[in-house]
Amino acid sequence: MTPLLDENTWLAVFAGFEIIDIAIREKDVIQLGLKKQLSNEEASHLFDGQIPSRIVTYFPNRPLGNHYGFQELAGMHYPRIGVSRSPFPRPSGLISSMNGNGDVWPFGGGNGPMEQISPAGLFPGTDRLKCLFGFTYSLGTGRRIFKRTGIGEWVSFNSGFPHTEPTTAQGFSDLDAFSEFDMYAVGGHGDVWHHDGTKWTQLGFPSNVRLETVTCAGDGNVYISGEGGSLWVGNKSTWKRIYKGSSSILWNDVLWFQDKLWLASDYQFRQWDGKELVR
Template identity: 70%
Template sequence: MKIFLDEATWRKVVADFDITDIAVRDRNIVQLCLKTKMSNEDASQLLNEDIPSRIVTLFLDRAPGNNFGFQELQGMRYPSVGVSRAPFPRPSGLIVSRSSKGDVWPFGGGNGPMEFIAPDGGRPATRRLKCINGYTYSVGTGRRVYRRTAVGKWLRIDNGLPQTESSTAQGFSDLDAFSESDMYAVGGNGDVWHFDGAKWTQQGFPSNVELATVTCAGDGNVYISGEGGSLWVGNKSTWKRIYKGSSSILWNDVLWFQDKLWLASDYQFRQWNGKELVPVKHEGENVYITGHMDAYDGILVVASLDTVMQFDGKSWQVLVAPYPVS
């Protein structure tokens, strides 16, 4: 299978980095967040923000040699990558740092200037950037949710959330929505909240395990994943566990794509078939990829530390993969 990113470009742009996050801007533009590759021993001597970051953009409709762009960024602490779409003038990528102000660098639709989710140092503690109906949301620990309302402007959405000291028992690690008035945020120890467009309300949940993701799916259900890789389905305060996991890690991303629920972790790539979690297959063969995932505009992408694959609903394409040591 031909690799989209040619060997010379891979060695120049990707070879010395680990891929840590991925986002789809549209069906022709995929964004990668990278951190400089180093040993665990070397990394342990540095703060995460001292490890250089790189943004890579893949242009899937362009010819080799003209199908990528990249930027270096310094001081990005546990960065996440996301997307900004309409109502803004043009789509762009966003990369956010888990800093005290929540530094955000827009790129691709015009680069910079740096934005700050909480200019007063409110510690947004961003775990994810989610784009819903064009607006980008920052969701973070301490039950912090912000919406990007204009270029450089982020509004905290906290009506109904108690003003208490943050703790690891509280959310949020993920957010999803059917609409701006039907939104869910989860995290912490069974910490589930619903937003009706005006106010957050805490929901009952049948377990106090750590929660990782929430997905407002195309079948009208809400899916929540948590500790061990377990999976629940329901809405508001009515939930049923449909899968009891035994994994030592959480799902990174759970998405609805092509009328199926897709789940990706650092070690597994699965689909929920309505009865059980099964390996992802294509033409009878397992698809071997794990890591982080995103889907939009008819394509799904998955990124491990060194490989990126894309699925358009009919076929898989390898976008990035290691070439042999020369």
Template identity: 55%
Template sequence: MKTFVDKEDWLEIFSGYQIVAVAVQDSTTVHFCARQKIPPNEASLLFDSQIPTRVITLLTKNPPGSNCGYEELHGMTLPVVGVSRVPFPQPSGMVSSRNADGDIWPHGRGISGPLEFIKPGSYPSPRRLKCLNGFTYSVGVARSVYKRIEVSKWIKIQEGFPNVEGTTKHGFIDIDAFSDTDMYAVGGHGDVWHFDGLKWSQLDFPSNVQLGTVTCAGDGNIYISGEGGSLWVSQKSTWKSIYLGGSSILWNDALWFRDKLWLASDYQLRCWNGKELESVVHDGKSVPIYGHMDAYDGLLVVASPDYAMSFDGETWRNLVGPY
């Protein structure tokens, strides 16, 4: 299968870097965050913010040779990538830094900055950027939830949270929504909350294991993944364990695409078929990809450190790969 990014662009943009995050802006535009590959003995002597970071925009409708561009960023700590879709001034990608100010750099499709700050000095600690109903949300530990309502303006969505000192037992790592008045956030140890448009309310959850993802699915259910790769499903507030995983890591991402729940971790890609987790197979062969993923506008993209593939519901396509 031919790779979409040609050799010249791969050598200039991806060679020597590994992909750590992906976000789909629409079916024509995909954003990656990549960091320089550094040997462990050298990386151990650096702060995470000293590792060179690139934000890369891939245009899926452009021909090879004119479909990829990037920016170099400095001082980014444990970055994650997301998108903004409400036109202020226009849709773009964005990458965040897990630092004291919550640095945000908008980029791509003619956008390059300016640098934004989620909440200076407050350690918003973005663990995920999620675009819900057009607006971008940042979630972090100690039940941190912020919403971007215009350029450089983020507001904290906190009504309903108790005024207690945050700990690692408190969320959040992920957020999802059916609507602005039906939103869920999870993280910490069994820390699950619901937002009704006015305030947050804690939901009883049958386990205190570490939680990783929440998905408001097209079948009307809410799916939560947690420690060991386990899965729970709920319609509102009654939770049922549907899979008891044996993994040593969390799922990185879980999303609803083409009437299925898809899950990706650092070493596997799986679908939930209603009874069990199954490998992703296309034309009788397992799809050789894992890592992080995102989907929007009919396009699913999965990215491992060195490869990226897309799926439009019918065909898998190699987007990025070494030459």
């Protein structure tokens, strides 16, 4: 089995850094976000944006020694990795910063210029960048959703949300869709919404625990994961908990692949076999 890394590449690209996020741009192009490893004492004296960030592009089909490229970026606060695809003329990786304007740096196939999700300083608070049907969405707390409609152009995607003071009880941490007319967003404390292509509508949900991921799966169901690693299945306002988790951490990603549901956290990698989570 061919290794993903040779020693020289490890030392040049990854040594002294930790992987904080990942996105698949294309089948043969993987994007990774890295932050420099610091001790708790060192990190306590710095803002997150002062800790060096590194963006890495991995080409799995290239020979060892020539299958990674990277660049350094400064001033990226709690960065998230995303991708840009067709219909945009230049597919690329994206890295966002959780600052007032929501800086976003496109890279790969040409770099920059820096974009801003909300130049008005509305603090998009990007927690996840999600690419669906060629368009990238920024998901943030307080039900903040922005859609990238052109290079350097992000528009608020909030039709239907009430004008209320943002709170941590509101979403969003994830977005998924069967189509542009059948989209789900989740987050906050049991905050679940559906978009029909025109506007968002809040859905009933049987729990007010913290929600983290939503997956529109190939079996026609919608899966939502939340606090403790629990898992719900359903659609619209009909939901059933199928797994009660007891973990102290959340699932980072829950994805449908090869007719199975795959769940990944910082410490676990599981499949849902229809009855239970298996290693």
